Amino acid sequence: MSKLELPPQYLRDLTLIAHARDESLAETVGFLLEYFRLGAAGMTPKAAPAEPQGVPVYAIYQGQRIEGTYDPMSNSLTVTSGALAGERFNTPSGAAKAAVAGIKPGVAPNRSGFDFWFVTSTGETLRSIRKAR
Incomplete structure (x- = not known):
């Protein structure tokens, strides 16, 4: 099994989702991947954030x-x-x-x-x- 390192804000969000779903972080990641593959397949990828202007x-x-x-x-x-x-x-x-x-x-x-x-x-x-x- 590979180790996945995440920025703290992503880990915090995943932990909240896992807690709400009463499952492990690994199960939550699996759920989100499956949701994207099946349920949100028609979504277009999020564009890269624009460089700050100003x-x-x-x-x-x-x-x-x-x-x-x-x-x-x-x-x-x-x-x-x-x-x-x-x-x-x-x-x-x-x-x-x-x-x-x-x-x-x-x-x-x-x-x-x-x-x-x-x-x-x-x-x-x-x-x-x-x-x-």
């Missing part, structure tokens, strides 16, 4: 630099470096909170993302390009 940004917290891309149209921020690389957050504040919590878990992570993140090209806070809502 404004390159960065933050420095506790001496660690974190980079990301801010999308002014959706107000979302995608982290592109560090432990959160590839994670998309609905707001810059959500990304800031996750970054702080990941680097220093014992600290209250509440931060204004528009003051936490800096525009890479100018060094000014993200607030400098924030659109009025």
Whole structure:
């Protein structure tokens, strides 16, 4: 039998499904594979996520630099470096909170993302390009 290594979020999701179905992780994987083969065969494969579009940004917290891309149209921020690389957050504040919590878990992570993140090209806070809502 081969060993399968999964990212923590996939393992968490599989564990939830297995618990809900009252079965082992192996049985859950088998169920999902069978479901896809039989029940969802007409589905088209999910497209690869598009590269983040928008404004390159960065933050420095506790001496660690974190980079990301801010999308002014959706107000979302995608982290592109560090432990959160590839994670998309609905707001810059959500990304800031996750970054702080990941680097220093014992600290209250509440931060204004528009003051936490800096525009890479100018060094000014993200607030400098924030659109009025």
